[in-house]
Structure formats: structure tokens, C-alpha cells
Amino acid sequence: MTKRLAIGILSAGALALSAGTALADFQLTILHINDLHSRIEPINKFDSTCSAEESQAGECFGGIARVKSAIDGKRQELSGANLLVLDAGDEFQGSLYYSTFKSGPVAEFMNGIGFDAMAIGNHEFDDGPAELDKLIGAVKFPIISGNTVPAKGSLLDGKYKGYVVKEIGGQKVAVVSVLATDTAETSSPGKDITFEDEVTYLQKAVKEIEAEGVDKIIALTHVGYLKDQEIASKIDGIDVIVGGHSHTYLSSTDDKAAGPYPTLVNSPSGVPVPIVTAYAYSKYLGDLTVTFDDKGVVTAAKGAPLLLDASVKPDEGYVARVEELGKPLEELKVKIVGSSAAIIDGDRKSCRAVECSMGNLVADATLERVAGQGITISIANGGGLRASIDAGDVSMGEVLTVLPFQNTLATFQITGDGIREALENGVSQVDEGAGRFPQVSGLKYTFDRSKPVGSRITGVEVKEGDAFVPLDPAKTYGVVTNNYVRAGGDGFKTFADKAVNAYDYGPNLEDVVAEYLTTHNPYTPYTDGRITDATPAGYVPPKK
Numbered sequence: 098m099t100k101r102l103a104i105g106i107l108s109a110g111a112l113a114l115s116a117g118t119a120l121a122d123f124q125l126t127i128l129h130i131n132d133l134h135s136r137i138e139p140i141n142k143f144d145s146t147c148s149a150e151e152s153q154a155g156e157c158f159g160g161i162a163r164v165k166s167a168i169d170g171k172r173q174e175l176s177g178a179n180l181l182v183l184d185a186g187d188e189f190q191g192s193l194y195y196s197t198f199k200s201g202p203v204a205e206f207m208n209g210i211g212f213d214a215m216a217i218g219n220h221e222f223d224d225g226p227a228e229l230d231k232l233i234g235a236v237k238f239p240i241i242s243g244n245t246v247p248a249k250g251s252l253l254d255g256k257y258k259g260y261v262v263k264e265i266g267g268q269k270v271a272v273v274s275v276l277a278t279d280t281a282e283t284s285s286p287g288k289d290i291t292f293e294d295e296v297t298y299l300q301k302a303v304k305e306i307e308a309e310g311v312d313k314i315i316a317l318t319h320v321g322y323l324k325d326q327e328i329a330s331k332i333d334g335i336d337v338i339v340g341g342h343s344h345t346y347l348s349s350t351d352d353k354a355a356g357p358y359p360t361l362v363n364s365p366s367g368v369p370v371p372i373v374t375a376y377a378y379s380k381y382l383g384d385l386t387v388t389f390d391d392k393g394v395v396t397a398a399k400g401a402p403l404l405l406d407a408s409v410k411p412d413e414g415y416v417a418r419v420e421e422l423g424k425p426l427e428e429l430k431v432k433i434v435g436s437s438a439a440i441i442d443g444d445r446k447s448c449r450a451v452e453c454s455m456g457n458l459v460a461d462a463t464l465e466r467v468a469g470q471g472i473t474i475s476i477a478n479g480g481g482l483r484a485s486i487d488a489g490d491v492s493m494g495e496v497l498t499v500l501p502f503q504n505t506l507a508t509f510q511i512t513g514d515g516i517r518e519a520l521e522n523g524v525s526q527v528d529e530g531a532g533r534f535p536q537v538s539g540l541k542y543t544f545d546r547s548k549p550v551g552s553r554i555t556g557v558e559v560k561e562g563d564a565f566v567p568l569d570p571a572k573t574y575g576v577v578t579n580n581y582v583r584a585g586g587d588g589f590k591t592f593a594d595k596a597v598n599a600y601d602y603g604p605n606l607e608d609v610v611a612e613y614l615t616t617h618n619p620y621t622p623y624t625d626g627r628i629t630d631a632t633p634a635g636y637v638p639p640k641k
Contacts, residue, residue, distance in 0.1 A: 121391035123268050126175055127315070128168055128384055129183040131341025132377035134191030134220070134483070135501070137161045137202060137419055139411075143440070144378045145487035145498040146192065146430070155407035159379030161206045162411030162419060167382045167403060168210055169412065176401040179266040182211060185341030185374065186218025186276070186319035189228070191483060191501050193426045193494065200228050202422060204235035206415065214261055216274040217242035218319045218341060222284040223502065226252045233257055239316070241274040244298035251289035256495075259302055269311045272303050275328075277320045277342055282588045283480070289623055295320055296331050303334035312393025315339060322347075322355060322374060323529060329362035329370035336395045337371050337387055343530060344377040344445060348402060359385060359398050371398035380405060430494030435614030438621040441486040443499050448479035449534045450527055452628035455482045455499065456536025458620070461615035463577045463606070464538045467508055472575035474539040474559060476519065478587045479502060480532015481579060481606075491620075496611045506603030507583035509596035513570040516540075517557055518591045525550045525588070528638035533587035536628075541565055547636045555631060573597075579606050 139147040139160035147157035168182060188203045189195055195203075207215070218238060221229045228246070233240050233256050243259025260273035277283070278292040299316065306314055316335045318325055321343035329338055336361075348354035359371035375383035387401035396474075403409075423430075442448075443455030457478055463474035484498045523535035524544040535542075543556040557568040578592065580601040603609075614620050617634035 105326060122396070123179070123266065123313070123389045125179045125181060125270065125313070125389070126171075126341060126371075126384070126386045126388060127181045127183060127337065128171055128382060129185060129339045129373065130164060130379065130382060131185035131319070131375055131400065132187040132344050133161075133164075133184075133220070133379050134187055134377060135163060135189065135195035135203075136191060136378040137194040137206070138192070138423070139163065140378050140380065141487070143443075143487055145382075145484040145486065145495050148199060152249060157407060159405045160419070161379065162415035163405040163409045164379050164382065165206070165210050165412040165415045166361070167405055167409055169386065171382075179268075181263070181265065181270065181272070181315070182213050183272065183315075183317050183339050184212050184215040185317055186216040187220045187341060188215070188218070188232075190223050191378070191498070193430060193497055194422065196501060196503060197426060198422065198499070199224065200232040200235065204232055205418075208235075208237045209415070212238050213263060214238055214272045214274075214317060215240045216317045216319045216341065217257070219277055219278050219280040219284040220291070222286040225285050225287055226290065229253065230256060241272065242276045242277045242319075243273060243302050244278070244293040244295055245280075246291045246293060248289040248291075253290070253399060255336075255381055259298070260306060262306070262309065268313060270313045270315065271301065271306045271311045272315045273306065273319050274317045275299060275320060275378055277324070279588070282586060291514060295324065299328060299332050299335065305334060307334060308489065313389055321345070321529070322360075322372070324361070325572070326362045329372060333366050333368075334366050335364070335370055336389070336393070337385070337398070338373070339383070339385075340374040343374070345374045345546075346376040346381075346402070347374060350401070358383075358401055368394065371395065373400070375402050378611045383623070402518045430491040430492060430497070431492045434493050434496060434611040435491050435618035435620055437486060437491055437614075438486055438619050439488050441620075441622045443482045443485040445479070445482075445530065448482045448536060449530045450533060450629045451630060452624045452626070453479070453482070453536065454622035454624055455485065457624060457627070458622065459500070459539065459606070459610055460536050460538035462610045463506055465613060466506065466604070466609045467577045470508060470575065470578045472508055474516065474563075474574055474576045475537060476523075476540075476576060476578045476582065477536040478523075478532055478579070478582050479534035479536055479589060480490055481581070482536070491614055493611055496607050496614070500607040500610060502581065502606075504579035504581050504606045505601060506577060506609060507580045507599065507601040508575065508577050508603065509583060509592065509599035510573050510575055511592065511596050513557075513568045513572050513574060515591050515595045516568060516574060517554055517570065518578065519545075519589055520554050520557065521551055522588045522591065533589065538627070541627045541629075543631050546630070546632040546638070
């Protein structure tokens with residue numbers, strides 16, 4: 098039965114019933130994180146590992162020990178209340194702790210915190226299905242994803258479900274999950290995993306859940322803030338959406354936020370659906386309390402992301418365990434590879450939309466490394482850059498936080514037509530903040546977001562000697578990127594299909610960048626106009 102109820106909308110994104118509270122009301126608090134990305138240690142304001150000096154100055158955020166103490170504190174504060182603790186995916190990838198130990202610490206820390214459910218994120222497939230299989234086998238709670246479909250008889254077949262129904266306070270609450278369907282492009286799920294459309298799956302799943310007599314349905318998604326809003330607008334029966342993937346910061350009090358917490362979007366029947374997400378990297382703990390009436394309709398939703406700053410005392414046991422695990426990593430992490438005269442901007446808002454100084458650093462470094470091989474162009478995916486670096490000494494640990502994927506340099510030849518096609522892919526999802534946005538060296542390009550996808554690149558020039566000349570569609574050029582992009586990752590199918598003389602096994606990307614910083618020490622970050630956004634003023638991206 099479709100839920101319908103006339104409700105009033107209050108300021109600051111809150112939602113409340115216009116009448117008084119009924120005796121049958123059921124209140125549920127949802128604590129949630131997303132996109133932790135192996136930030137086991139505390140982070141600084143650049144989302145990189147916090148230094149001892151920053152820690153002493155009280156400038157650190159997050160870290161798994163703060164997540165633990167914050168959730169424990171809320172459990173104590175809400176003793177006896179109905180509580181659901183959720184993770185919207187992407188625990189994997191992002192620091193030396195994952196590069197070195199893979200899923201082991203993830204399971205250990207999450208089990209200790211006591212999550213109720215976790216969504217599969219795209220980066221859970223970064224080491225193929227095998228590492229996700231290990232995590233599923235090690236955790237004491239369900240990991241779920243309904244539209245992520247393993248082939249019959251494959252490694253993950255039967256290892257996870259699309260949703261779970263939990264008994265909380267004498268009520269049945271369903272948690273159902275979906276994953277972004279472009280995961281085959283953004284990670285490495287392999288040929289045995291396919292993805293059903295998120296909306297199509299959820300429409301079927303909601304009917305199935307309701308047929309089981311469950312009228313409280315939480316969607317735990319890893320599809321991004323924009324897609325969450327689309328889901329809310331197209332499906333009746335979902336009561337709350339707890340999301341991840343886009344690293345979106347929501348707040349009803351901070352004008353820098355992407356939207357209010359919660360964001361309300363009307364379902365097809367006109368019932369507002371609260372949507373929440375909690376940025377990334379362990380910096381915030383989402384805290385949402387919803388009230389259901391006796392028909393399972395949300396009549397109130399309020400909350401805010403809790404900033405896990407120095408005022409949150411880290412759990413001592415977790416601090417000790419993190420230090421124990423980190424001992425073999427310390428020597429590598431603290432090694433100084435160079436210094437920077439200013440902040441090297443690796444923020445995702447920059448590197449997935451415009452020329453950023455981190456993109457220039459990585460593209461320049463890779464091009465210099467292979468210039469003697471006849472390579473003249475470097476293309477780096479903005480989504481491969483995971484943090485900024487502060488001014489001053491630069492440690493190997495910081496470089497590894499920026500470049501955590503252990504990618505190798507890949508070189509190949511391709512025609513100018515192929516390069517233009519790749520750049521079109523790179524700017525095809527710039528309004529969505531997709532990681533395919535191309536940072537470049539040895540090349541300049543101009544794009545216009547107001548033009549149709551596939552025809553947004555309006556100019557390309559390549560460097561020949563000391564000058565830039567127009568790209569020749571028929572000429573063959575030497576290109577360097579990373580092995581993930583060369584194999585078609587982030588939608589760069591052109592490189593997988595049309596590259597010739599490809600070699601994907603060069604040195605590790607983080608080592609190349611570290612050596613470049615050493616050679617060019619001190620390094621001065623810069624942008625020089627190699628990427629131009631020629632979108633007309635006043636352009637408004639079309640709603641998805």
C-alpha cells in the first residue's frame with residue numbers, strides 16, 4: 098500500500114507532522130558514515146593524514162578511534178532508544194593501512210564498533226571480488242547490495258543479499274541497498290558482476306519488502322547525492338535515504354554545504370523523503386532521528402552531521418591498535434621526499450571540474466618520467482587524486498594519501514581523434530563531479546558544459562617544441578596515463594580499444610611523483626591555463 102500523508106515542512110530541512118504526536122509513533126535514530134576510504138588515522142583539513150604538530154595544535158579530525166568513541170557516546174546518550182548504525186560504503190582504499198593490510202583492519206574495527214549494515218561501495222571492488230569476499234566473511238553484520246548481481250557459481254554468488262530486515266524496538270525495519278551502475282568503469286568488479294538499474298531494482302525490492310509486512314524502509318545507497326534525489330522522486334515506499342559515493346557535505350546551518358541535512362525530496366505520491374549523507378574520510382558522523390506513525394510514514398526528521406574534531410576524544414583502545422598496526426608503516430610514511438612552497442590543491446571539487454595544481458603536478462611528473470620514450474602527452478583522471486598537500490615538507494605518507502591506488506605508469510600510442518574522444522569522455526560528467534575529468538600535461542583543451550555530451554570539447558592543442566599547435570586528428574601521439582585509465586577505467590574505453598604499443602607496467606605512480614618532488618625541490622604549485630571552461634555564464638546543468 099502506498100504511503101500518503103499530508104505533512105508540514107519546517108525550516109532547516111526538518112520535517113514535522115502538523116498535528117500532535119500519536120501514542121503509536123516509533124522513533125528511530127540513524128548514525129551513519131560513508132566513504133571512510135581507509136582514513137584509519139586522523140586527518141587534517143586537507144583530508145590527508147594529520148601530522149604530530151597538527152595533532153598537538155588540535156587541528157585533527159576523524160580517524161577510526163574518533164568514529165568509535167562518537168558512536169559509543171551516542172549509544173550511551175541514547176540508552177534504551179531505537180538505534181541503527183549504518184555505513185554507506187567505500188571502506189576500502191585511501192591510505193597505507195589499506196595498501197598494506199587490505200580488508201583485515203576494516204573488519205576488525207567495524208566489528209568492534211558494531212555496525213548494523215554496510216552497503217557495498219564501488220571501491221570495495223578495487224582488488225576485484227576476492228577482497229570483498231574476505232570482508233564479507235570476516236564481518237559480524239550484513240553487507241548488502243541489491244542491484245549488484247554476481248554470476249551463478251561465481252565467487253560472490255550467494256555471499257550477500259539486497260536487503261536485510263531488522264527487529265528494532267519491536268518493529269521491523271528494512272535496510273535495502275544499491276550501488277552505482279558505472280562501477281565497472283570506476284573500479285574492478287570483473288566480468289562476473291553485473292549491475293541492474295538502481296531505480297528498477299528498488300521498485301521491485303520495495304514491493305517485496307512491503308509484501309513481507311514491513312512498512313519502514315531505509316535505502317542505504319552508494320550512488321551519490323544527485324542519484325539519491327532521483328530515487329526519492331521516482332519510488333514510493335522508501336522512507337529515508339542514507340547515501341554515499343559523492344562525498345557530499347550536507348548541513349542546515351552551513352551555507353557552504355551542498356544542501357540541507359536532511360534534504361527533502363517528494364516521492365511520486367507527494368510524501369517528502371529525507372536524504373542524508375555525511376561527507377567522507379571519517380570527518381563527520383551523520384546523526385538523524387526520524388519519527389514514524391502507526392502506518393510506517395515518517396512524520397518528523399531532524400538531525401545534523403557531527404563534526405569529529407579535537408573535542409571528540411578518541412577511543413584509547415582503538416588509538417593503541419592503530420599505532421600497533423602502523424609501526425611497520427612509520428618509516429616509509431615519515432620519509433621526506435621534498436617540500437612545497439604552497440598548498441598543492443587536490444580537492445575533488447577542483448580536480449574533477451577545473452585545472453588543479455595537484456593535477457598539474459601528477460601529469461607533469463608522469464610526462465617527465467617517460468619523455469625520453471617519445472611520449473609528449475599526459476592525461477590523469479581527477480578522481481585518482483585523493484587529497485591536497487600542505488605547504489612545507491612533503492612526506493611519502495602524504496604522497497601515498499594523494500595516490501593510494503598503487504597504479505603503474507602506462508604508455509601507448511593513439512591518434513589525435515582518439516585523444517579527442519578520450520577528452521570528450523573526460524568532460525562528459527563534469528556537472529556530476531565524476532572522477533573521469535582529465536588533468537593534462539603537454540596538451541591544452543577547452544570545453545563547454547552547455548553543449549551536448551560528446552561535443553563539449555571545443556579546442557585542443559598539443560605542445561610541439563616550445564609552442565602549442567592544433568591537435569592533428571590523423572597524427573599518432575605518444576601518451577602516458579595510469580594503468581587503470583589505460584585499461585578503460587573511468588569510461589576511457591577509447592584507450593582500451595584503440596591504443597597501440599601499450600605498456601601498462603611502468604613504475605608506481607606514487608614513486609614517480611615522489612621522485613619528481615625530490616628533483617624539483619622546493620616545488621612551487623601552479624596552474625597555467627592548460628584547461629579552459631568556456632561554458633557561458635548563467636548555464637544551469639539539466640536535472641537528472
